[in-house]
Amino acid sequence: MRITKHPEERKQEILETALGLFEEKGIQKTSMNDIAETMGVAKGLIYYYFRSKEELVKAVVESFSEGVEKEIKMLLSTEGLSFHKRLGQVVKVFFLSIQEHPALMNITPKNPGLFELVKTSLSELALRHAKVLLQKGVEEGYLNLQYPDYMLKILIHGIADLYVEGVTDPEIHCTLIEEALGLKTGTILKEFGY
Incomplete structure (x- = not known):
C-alpha cells in the first residue's frame, strides 16, 4: 500500500535524507538514485x-x-543574557552547526558554484x-569599534577563508574574534567549555 505524504513533509524528508547521505558519502559521491533508494521511493519523485x-x-x-538562523534568532531574543554571553552563544551556534555538518563545508573551490x-x-x-549584536555592544559600551560594519565583514570573511584553508579549531577562531573586538581572552571561548 502506497503511503501518501503532504508535499512539504515529503520535501523535508528528501532534504534530511540527502543531508545524511552527503555526510556519509560526500556530496560528489551521492547520486539522486542513492537518495531515492535510501528513502524507498522512485527516483522520479526526487x-x-x-x-x-x-x-x-x-x-x-x-x-x-x-x-x-532560527537558533540565532532565539538566542538574540532571549532576555537576561549579558552581551558577552549572547555573543559567545551565537558564535557557538555557528561553530557547532558547521561541525555537525562537515559535508557542507567540504564543498571545495573545485565546484565554484556550490562553494x-x-x-x-x-x-x-x-x-x-552579528551586525545587530555588535551594534548593541558598541551602544552599551562593551565594544570600542569605530567601524563595526567593516570589522564584522573582515571577521566573517576571514573566518570563512580560514575554514576553507582547513583551520577549523574553534579555539583559534574565538581567540581571533576576541582580539579583533578588543575583548578579554576567553570571553567567547568559555561558552565552548574551554
Whole structure:
C-alpha cells in the first residue's frame, strides 16, 4: 500500500535524507538514485521536487541556514543574557552547526558554484545577525569599534577563508574574534567549555 505524504513533509524528508547521505558519502559521491533508494521511493519523485542535484544541494544549504538562523534568532531574543554571553552563544551556534555538518563545508573551490553558495549563505547569515549584536555592544559600551560594519565583514570573511584553508579549531577562531573586538581572552571561548 502506497503511503501518501503532504508535499512539504515529503520535501523535508528528501532534504534530511540527502543531508545524511552527503555526510556519509560526500556530496560528489551521492547520486539522486542513492537518495531515492535510501528513502524507498522512485527516483522520479526526487526529480519532481528538485530538477537537479545542484538544486537539491542548494535547498539543503538553504534549509541548513534556516535552521541556524532560527537558533540565532532565539538566542538574540532571549532576555537576561549579558552581551558577552549572547555573543559567545551565537558564535557557538555557528561553530557547532558547521561541525555537525562537515559535508557542507567540504564543498571545495573545485565546484565554484556550490562553494560560493555555501560560503555566501553562511556569511550573509552571520553578517545579518552579528551586525545587530555588535551594534548593541558598541551602544552599551562593551565594544570600542569605530567601524563595526567593516570589522564584522573582515571577521566573517576571514573566518570563512580560514575554514576553507582547513583551520577549523574553534579555539583559534574565538581567540581571533576576541582580539579583533578588543575583548578579554576567553570571553567567547568559555561558552565552548574551554
